Amino acid sequence: MCAPSRTVRWTMNLEAQVQAYADRLGRPIIVFDVEFNVIAFSVHDRDVDHARLAIILSHKGSSRARESIREYRVGQADAPVRIPPLDGGMTRHVAPVRHEGQLVGYVSSTIPDETPDEQLAEDDAIREGRAQIGVILAAMALGHREDEDRALRLVTALVDGDPAQRTRAADELLTGSLVSPVPHYTVITLSTPAADANTATLRLVLDRALSVIPVFPRLKAVGAVIDGEAVIVVPYEIDRQRLAALLDIPAFSELHAGIGGAHSPLTDAHHSRREAGIAARGAAVDPSRGRIVHWDELGLDRILLQLPLQELSTSDLPAPVQRLLDNQSGPDLAETLEAYLDCGCDAQRTAQELHVHRSTLYYRLDRVRAIADIDLSDGSVRRELHTALRVATLAGLR
Structure with missing residues (x-):
């Protein structure tokens, strides 16, 4: 079964398990993975508090909330931990989620400050429900790693491989519906001038870029973190305004982008990859150009940027x-x-x-x-x- 169908099945199962767990608790919950990304949340009848709404909309736990979960050592606990209110918010009840002893996420809910501990006691059904959520989170994490490994293998072969490797990679990307079939493709690279690029930041910007920068959102892009930079193969065109908005996010303030020219067929994406790398170098060595540089706008710099400038x-x-x-x-x-x-x-x-x-x-x-x-x-x-x-x-x- 292809990865998209598997992901849909897990998501549907997770939603059912999360709602059943919330119903058993009698209060709404949010499920995070170990990186504090919002994976799922329950529906509820009463008004949602502002903190919970902000988390749901941002798909990420706040930095202060993450710090408090670490401070109260929820990841090392065997049962839910009561965390006092933060910045005028509500008391939280946060439970670690494990699978086969491995931490895979957290379940968080808010409770009235005066709630006695005995009312928060868990029964076997609640513990079993959290275990079932752990099974699904572990499967999703494994599938995500497998998808990342597959994308890395195929994108690397497509942009860095020999002709035979490029042909095989293009065939698998297209037949596996990992990238949409279109008349031409553009490669973008996202990187930082620093020698020690933060891989976690690159993976995060890659995930977001895949969904926001294609001009037509229904077209599927594919990408991977290769040798310290995020490399993305975009079908048709890149939406530069959405790319600029993405790089304006504080977490990505150190990144710059190089955009290659459009090439066809997919097996020729390596030409765009080379052009994107040269454009990215232009962004790095000449700040006056801005943080996003397009190959088509380089002019004579197309040649000059290929010189051993550092020497x-x-x-x-x-x-x-x-x-x-x-x-x-x-x-x-x-x-x-x-x-x-x-x-x-x-x-x-x-x-x-x-x-x-x-x-x-x-x-x-x-x-x-x-x-x-x-x-x-x-x-x-x-x-x-x-x-x-x-x-x-x-x-x-x-």
């Missing part, structure tokens, strides 16, 4: 640029020169861009000519200067 030094730059950057006023003059070249050597437009008087611009350009010993009327010199200044920026030399 370059000022001595690798053309002599005029070296002289300019070595001068005390070099950084400001280099900025003026680059703006002038960006504006097609249009003095009026450059002055407007830099918010300076035209006479000030002419003075600065004369200083550039004198220090670098160059003729700005020579087109080949302008090309050399423009390219060298861009390389210096990407290599962090200015």
Whole structure:
């Protein structure tokens, strides 16, 4: 049976078990996995408290609630633990959920502060109900790990394998309905400039990105965390606004994204993967581009970003640029020169861009000519200067 059908079956069984457990307790409950993600919650007749509503809507327990569950060592307890109110909320009754002795989650409910302990005593039916929830949570966790392993194997083969491996991976992804069949595919990479990328953060952003960034939500994307970055194969197109909103979440504030071009068929997704990696490098080395960089917008940087930038030094730059950057006023003059070249050597437009008087611009350009010993009327010199200044920026030399 394919993974989606298995997941649906587990979810239906879990919902039934959770509701039966809540009915036996006589109060609504929320079920978390060991990472405090909301897995299920019961229905109820009375008004829901604000804290519970916030948890349900965010699909995640609050950081303060997670800390209190750890503080009261619920994971090591043999029975439910009473946790005092937090920040004006209600008292919580939190029970560990285990399967074969392994912690697989928590069941949480709120109770009136004055509830005596004897009213919270468990009977065999409640304990058995929690055990049944544990069986399902363990099965879901195992299935999730199996799905992750399968996705890692197939996506790695698709974007990094040889032609035969790419063909087999594409066939399995399509026949297994792990990715939707469409005219073309785009690869996106999500990573952090830090050498020690947080795998948990990458897995979390991967899970969310799979469901939010395809332009058409009904189309199924597939992804995996490979070598310290989340790699996602998206059918058709990426919704950049939803991607930007995702990266605006505080937990993902250190991440940046590279978006490759669209390629067809699926076996050619490795080309988009390569392009996405180059675009991501652009986001990492040039913050002025922003945290989301698209291959289609790179221009000349498509080539420059493939240079061994980390190995370059000022001595690798053309002599005029070296002289300019070595001068005390070099950084400001280099900025003026680059703006002038960006504006097609249009003095009026450059002055407007830099918010300076035209006479000030002419003075600065004369200083550039004198220090670098160059003729700005020579087109080949302008090309050399423009390219060298861009390389210096990407290599962090200015």
